[in-house]
Amino acid sequence: xxxxxxxxxxxxxxxxxxxxxxxxxxxxxxxxxxxxxxxxxxxxxxxxxxxxxxxxxxxxxxxxxxxxxxxxxxxxxxxxxxxxxxxxxxxxxxxxxxxxxxxxxxxxxxxxxxxxxxxxxxxxxxxxxxxxxxxxxxxxxxxxxxxxxxxxxxxxxxxxxxxxxxxxxxxxxxxxxxxxxxxxxxxxxxxxxxxxxxxxxxxxxxxxxxxxxxxxxxxxxxxxxxxxxxxxxxxxxxxxxxxxxxxxxxxxxxxxxxxxxxxxxxxxxxxxxxxxxxxxxxxxxxxxxxxxxxxxxxxxxxxxxxxxxxxxxxxxxxxxxxxxxxxxxxxxxxxxxxxxxxxxxxxxxxxxxxxxxxxxxxxxxxxxxxxxxxxxxxxxxxxxxxxxxxxxxxxxxxxxxxxxxxxxxxxxxxxxxxxxxxxxxxxxxxxxxxxxxxxxxxxxxxxxxxxxxxxxxxxxxxxxxxxxxxxxxxxxxxxxxxxxxxxxxxxxxxxx
Amino acid sequence: xxxxxxxxxxxxxxxxxxxxxxxxxxxxxxxxxxxxxxxxxxxxxxxxxxxxxxxxxxxxxxxxxxxxxxxxxxxxxxxxxxxxxxxxxxxxxxxxxxxxxxxxxxxxxxxxxxxxxxxxxxxxxxxxxxxxxxxxxxxxxxxxxxxxxxxxxxxxxxxxxxxxxxxxxxxxxxxxxxxxxxxxxxxxxxxxxxxxxxxxxxxxxxxxxxxxxxxxxxxxxxxxxxxxxxxxxxxxxxxxxxxxxxxxxxxxxxxxxxxxxxxxxxxxxxxxxxxxxxxxxxxxxxxxxxxxxxxxxxxxxxxxxxxxxxxxxxxxxxxxxxxxxxxxxxxxxxxxxxxxxxxxxxxxxxxxxxxxx
Numbered sequence: 044x045x046x047x048x049x050x051x052x053x054x055x056x057x058x059x060x061x062x063x064x065x066x067x068x069x070x071x072x073x074x075x076x077x078x079x080x081x082x083x084x085x086x087x088x089x090x091x092x093x094x095x096x097x098x099x100x101x102x103x104x105x106x107x108x109x110x111x112x113x114x115x116x117x118x119x120x121x122x123x124x125x126x127x128x129x130x131x132x133x134x135x136x137x138x139x140x141x142x143x144x145x146x147x148x149x150x151x152x153x154x155x156x157x158x159x160x161x162x163x164x165x166x167x168x169x170x171x172x173x174x175x176x177x178x179x180x181x182x183x184x185x186x187x188x189x190x191x192x193x194x195x196x197x198x199x200x201x202x203x204x205x206x207x208x209x210x211x212x213x214x215x216x217x218x219x220x221x222x223x224x225x226x227x228x229x230x231x232x233x234x235x236x237x238x239x240x241x242x243x244x245x246x247x248x249x250x251x252x253x254x255x256x257x258x259x260x261x262x263x264x265x266x267x268x269x270x271x272x273x274x275x276x277x278x279x280x281x282x283x284x285x286x287x288x289x290x291x292x293x294x295x296x297x298x299x300x301x302x303x304x305x306x307x308x309x310x311x312x313x314x315x316x317x318x319x320x321x322x323x324x325x326x327x328x329x330x331x332x333x334x335x336x337x338x339x340x341x342x343x344x345x346x347x348x349x350x351x352x353x354x355x356x357x358x359x360x361x362x363x364x365x366x367x368x369x370x371x372x373x374x375x376x377x378x379x380x381x382x383x384x385x386x387x388x389x390x391x392x393x394x395x396x397x398x399x400x401x402x403x404x405x406x407x408x409x410x411x412x413x414x415x416x417x418x419x420x421x422x423x424x425x426x427x428x429x430x431x432x433x434x435x436x437x438x439x440x441x442x443x444x445x446x447x448x449x450x451x452x453x454x455x456x457x458x459x460x461x462x463x464x465x466x467x468x469x470x471x472x473x474x475x476x477x478x479x480x481x482x483x484x485x486x487x488x489x490x491x492x493x494x495x496x497x498x499x500x501x502x503x504x505x506x507x508x509x510x511x512x513x514x515x516x517x518x519x520x521x522x523x524x525x526x527x528x529x530x531x532x533x534x535x536x537x538x539x
Numbered sequence: 540x541x542x543x544x545x546x547x548x549x550x551x552x553x554x555x556x557x558x559x560x561x562x563x564x565x566x567x568x569x570x571x572x573x574x575x576x577x578x579x580x581x582x583x584x585x586x587x588x589x590x591x592x593x594x595x596x597x598x599x600x601x602x603x604x605x606x607x608x609x610x611x612x613x614x615x616x617x618x619x620x621x622x623x624x625x626x627x628x629x630x631x632x633x634x635x636x637x638x639x640x641x642x643x644x645x646x647x648x649x650x651x652x653x654x655x656x657x658x659x660x661x662x663x664x665x666x667x668x669x670x671x672x673x674x675x676x677x678x679x680x681x682x683x684x685x686x687x688x689x690x691x692x693x694x695x696x697x698x699x700x701x702x703x704x705x706x707x708x709x710x711x712x713x714x715x716x717x718x719x720x721x722x723x724x725x726x727x728x729x730x731x732x733x734x735x736x737x738x739x740x741x742x743x744x745x746x747x748x749x750x751x752x753x754x755x756x757x758x759x760x761x762x763x764x765x766x767x768x769x770x771x772x773x774x775x776x777x778x779x780x781x782x783x784x785x786x787x788x789x790x791x792x793x794x795x796x797x798x799x800x801x802x803x804x805x806x807x808x809x810x811x812x813x814x815x816x817x818x819x820x821x822x823x824x825x826x827x828x829x830x831x832x833x834x835x836x837x838x839x840x841x842x843x844x845x846x847x848x849x850x851x852x853x854x855x856x857x858x859x860x861x862x863x864x865x866x867x868x869x870x871x872x873x874x875x876x877x878x879x880x881x882x883x884x885x886x887x888x889x890x891x892x893x894x895x896x
Contacts, residue, residue: 159809160739181739203685210682216689217660230869237807237847239652239826240696242864243874243892245659248692252685269741292600298623298713338741341764397681399601429682430601469683477686484686488673495880496688499873512687 068110075099087135096137113229126198129190132474166197182267185212203252205470207303210428216251223262255507257500271336279358280327285404287329290356303334304428311422318383321376388437396460397469431469482518545593557672568699571636605708608640627655646696649788650746653823659695667702670882699888701881715759721774727812730754734824749821802830806848
């Protein structure tokens, strides 16, 4: 893409020498160095960025992770941690001059404690595997990113992953109790506890979503919730996107907090229907999926209330799932929206801005105008309950210039999200992908504060270098290209 | 001072901090000064945030409110109540003058904590001034935001040692349509077991408290949901429901009036009744235990730690030297480095949390 990963540090490390040094810590079969073995690790879920690392390491124990980090700090070698590699922001993109530390072998559920409602798991355990193991006890793990079948809990913590149930049940940060973290000096820290708070700073909150910049997560204790007594979902079709948006506000104003509240626009509906045969009304301009859960009585009352609001709000059709199968079908369409859109076009690029819900109509209008300007089609899926918008830009990377146009279009969508009071990333993280847009969301002093936080944990900046927080120079260079209202952004640093 | 004057004082506060940093003068940040009893002894020149007050934005359909730190908690709660909404963490004020900023800096949460979340769980964004006098904005007014480190939640419970909180954006929730509280006569072990068992099932619980041999459970939700749960759970209906929970939240119950040291033990809810002398109150499904009376501090802290928790000398300590459970050497080092990152000269509430920073 137009901004390739930064080149390695001034010192270039020798692959063979590094391999030999690491062999004192790891059995050699856990160190990959041949190009064909490194290839599968060259990218994460954002495959437009690719880079081979010097080595891939596959430690099996916490002690090995400690040893690796200690050695890397001593030698000044950078370390990029990787879970399942499903991230969508290039957060696990390798560094050409460093090692990629895969946590894939940390794949065991260490303890399932239904009595306490917690599970202690290794970071490589898949998100869905936790809920599956908890289900026989009437429990589940609430955050459910679309990739839950594949993504790992360690990656979820690193990205503060969300899902479709965030409005009611929160993000990863609300659903974990404790982590074990190894810092770059090889120290093992227990962060959090078994109670509902800890003495001192809330490091668990700081580390959740820190994108592998501050330490390597080697164990996670998650909270489990009791499965609701009953779950019901309503599907409402609208002939106008703004009306669907207004209905979302009306549901919340009525005092109902749905477990899930999702919106899709026409292109997304049609793609999902063609792919998943969910029974969606393909002529609608927008559909809303509203899931309510709780006790039997609560659900009955909420279904009645929501149905009334949707009809009053101008829905042309409101369906309540007749049975569990239909409920799952309604969701299947939404959960497969990304691959469904993927079938329409050789490539698609998923954006992840969050906006105040009330600004939705104008944001969709602006996206639609930009879509015409760039000649690129867009399908929108929207976590309407919490304002997290995923515009999917359809493009063909084989057409010269289309990837660059797509990226520019995406960048403008994110800047628009910031302008209306939102953020450039709701749940996918900054990683490598949105590093430039960080310059529009944060001022120099804020970025400097982030760098100071980073230095408090990792003074030599060896963990996941070049990601998540841009250097001020990078922002200044960009700023020279985008001068808004005659004001130079980040004016307080040297120009060159 | 005119109470309705909502002038923005952030510039002035930033200048005061920058000046203090330049001359190395320690500052003691104050809102309504209702939490002066909490933490290690305040030191430094008082810096009042009380005048920096007022709701900055509130759109009930967004479920988000943004207010300045000096806004009185009572005013904020009333503003939300007028729209049929609430602060889900039900913060205690511990005094008439409690402010939003102080509540967040202490991360104080009330009876609903175990069922809805803590103050930190509802913080979406903050504006703060760090120890260099720089105004910084973290997070925002949206529910999902993973751009940059979560420095907003880091402010919760930091007791002002990392920055002066100027403004806070919070997620809010609708007030429940119905509420009722039930009382059961039980011994301590059975009460804990009962709270635990209920937590594993989908009941519309919003608070629990065990005192004087009686377990009090609060149900909140839709009218039908609360009434059905009441039928199934049995027990005796608590007459002054609002009054009871307010007295527990604000420490107005007789238990808290005694001058004996008050310990706050936060631990694994599954821990049995602790073998300690003194009267206790259990809250939060058993995860919070108030203990009154003189204690062997080392033994108490070792016990709390054994159950995955920690003990705080909350009030009436003879000494305010060791208020909080000591940190492991590794975590203490990270705390000092973070303090250094936000407040390099060490002027913001120094020593309020730990003697080392």
